[in-house]
Amino acid sequence: MSGTAGAGSGAGASADAPVPAVGRAWPVGSHPPVLRGWEPPATPYGPGHRGVDLGAPPGTAVRAVAAGRVSFAGAVAGRGVVSVELAGTGSPALRTTYEPVRASVPRGAEVAAGEVIGTVEAAETASHCGPGCLHWGLLRGEIYLDPLLLLPPRLLNGGPARLLPVLGVPLPP
Numbered sequence: 001m002s003g004t005a006g007a008g009s010g011a012g013a014s015a016d017a018p019v020p021a022v023g024r025a026w027p028v029g030s031h032p033p034v035l036r037g038w039e040p041p042a043t044p045y046g047p048g049h050r051g052v053d054l055g056a057p058p059g060t061a062v063r064a065v066a067a068g069r070v071s072f073a074g075a076v077a078g079r080g081v082v083s084v085e086l087a088g089t090g091s092p093a094l095r096t097t098y099e100p101v102r103a104s105v106p107r108g109a110e111v112a113a114g115e116v117i118g119t120v121e122a123a124e125t126a127s128h129c130g131p132g133c134l135h136w137g138l139l140r141g142e143i144y145l146d147p148l149l150l151l152p153p154r155l156l157n158g159g160p161a162r163l164l165p166v167l168g169v170p171l172p173p
Contacts, residue, residue: 017140019094022086023065023150024113027098027136028056028120031155035133038146050144051097051137058122062101062134064111065150071095073103073118082117086150090140096147097137 026032033055041048056062064084072083079100086094101118111117120134138147148156 017090019138019140019145019149020089021150021152022067022089022094022113023152023155025063025065026054026151026155027062027065027096028054028060028134032056032134034148038148040144040146051135052147054134054136055132056120056134057132058120060120060134061116062098062118062120063114064117065096065147066113068093068096068111070103070105070107070109070111070117073105073107080118080121084111084117092141094145094150095139096150097135097139099135101134 034052035055036049036053038052039049041050062082066084066086067088068084068086070082071085072081074081076099080102081097081099082101082103082105083095083097086096098118100121102121103118105111105115105117122131136147138145138150
């Protein structure tokens with residue numbers, strides 16, 4: 001995966017600026033299934049998927065992937081949305097979005113990595129994600145990026161390898 005951007009026209013935002021792996025936790029669960037991956041649009045208004053969809057039934061706790069400040073907590077087109085501006089990620093700062101989420105934090109709140117910011121809610125209006133899904137997005141200014149770039153390899157790959165004993169195998173001479 002690269003840290004390059006999708007379509008967008010963020011003033012002063014660089015599509016080529018790398019995305020730091022500042023994430024400390026998945027937004028839901030410990031390693032949720034990715035139901036639909038990031039598909040950057042070719043043009044600002046072109047077709048694509050401007051985030052990733054993670055398997056998460058309604059009622060699942062949604063956590064901030066990294067420390068930051070809640071920049072939005074409310075409804076957009078009938079769905080709950082929480083956005084967190086990530087601390088220490090440059091200017092413009094990286095911003096994560098989560099939907100559909102019933103927020104448990106107000107706009108302006110400082111949140112720590114792994115802190116619960118809401119719960120997945122059943123989408124009351126039509127959504128590409130459908131029930132049992134959290135849409136997770138990442139932006140720098142107005143440029144959409146792949147949110148999985150925020151996660152370090154240990155989270156993406158399930159953690160470090162563990163050696164287990166091998167029973168019933170004869171020792172070499």
